Amino acid sequence: MNYRITHRTTYHYSSPVAVSHHAARLRPRDTDTQRCLEFSLSFDPEPDLLTEHTDSFGNQVSCFSVQKLHTHFEVISRSFVSLMPVLQPDPLQTPPWEAVAAMFRDPVPVDLLDPCQFAFGSPLLVPEMPLRDFALPSFTKGRPILAATADLCRRIHREFAFDPKATTISTPLNEVLEKKRGVCQDFAHLAIASLRAMGLPARYISGYLRTHPPAGKPRLQGVDASHAWASSFVPGFGWVDFDPTNNCFTSLDHITVATGRDFSDVSPVRGIITGGGRHTVGVGVDVEPVGS
Incomplete structure (x- = not known):
């Protein structure tokens, strides 16, 4: 495409x-x-x-x-x-999330130093206990990391309302968690901080999302979106991007522009x-x- x-x-x-x-x-x-x-x-x-x-x-x-x-x-x-097309691993065939988190405790292998930088707090995100509490229902004992990540993505999509008027660029994440409203940036930040609170690397992706007009309607100019989503690291495979705003793994509709720890980097x-x-x-x- x-x-x-x-x-x-x-x-x-x-x-x-x-x-x-x-x-x-x-x-x-x-x-x-x-x-x-x-x-x-x-x-x-x-x-x-x-x-x-x-x-x-x-x-x-x-x-x-x-x-x-x-x-x-x-x-x-x-x-x-x-x-x-993006090839995705079978979520059920990925390693248990606890085993992945253990890889990012000292000493970290040299080949994991790059994803390791995304396992810690960043300028806009602090992996606090309320975020760990929010993530825990998805990260049950022994659950494969990508299956747990997909469940976290579904929960954010189900429990949080998309509301462009609810937040600004500077709205803190604990307020988003309390109000359960926000936009794609907020939902990406929530997913990333939740993963990091579980000891797992996660990074922020900025880009574009192709929109689809209603059936029978022409595509309008200027209505596509600058978008944000998240990425989870899966050992043996690499980074897997997922979009909590739309409850999906990324597809041919997602165009990547920049990658960082949070919005402040991109x-x-x-x-x-x-x-x-x-x-x-x-x-x-x-x-x-x-x-x-």
Whole structure:
């Protein structure tokens, strides 16, 4: 499956901005089942400085600076991505979750040092006891890790309501757990922190989700979503991505952009400005299938 993706982020300021600095993680990653064949960025106004580097998680980061007065700023990324089917292990044939957790206690084998970094707390996530209590019904004694993870995914989908007005980017996870409402970022964070509370590695994935119009209706432009999901490490197989918002393992509808410990590592566009007064941010995503 191939996709053309357009991601538009627009800032409007109530007073002029003298200088703005931004960092963007917008280029879809290359993985075993995904290839980014084309990628470009365009800007309005054009930045005075543009650099690129790869961060410690393997994400491409574009850094740009506008050093002239401006009252709006827009960055548009355009990508052409090819996806192959994702092969998933049989959840019932994966190791018991306790055996996996034991692998990430000192001393950790050298070949597990990379996933080990995702077994601990991170800037936005602390694996506290309430999260362990929430996870425990899924992680019964001897249960295969991927079967337990799938059950956790189902419970989040069943017990939590999708509500864009219930949370913001800064809403703490304990409030999400209490209100049982939130959005994809919250549900991904909840799944990740719950796994870590059980001593298991889990990482955050940002990307895009292709949406499907109702039967007989045309696909509308700009209604696809910037999305977030989670990933669980399965020894002998690797990382397995799952989407608690939609209660599924990832498929050809999920396009991976960036990977990190939590949202703070993978924010699509973030920045700092001098001046600007009040500001508004608009984001639009279009995921267009173009055949296989």
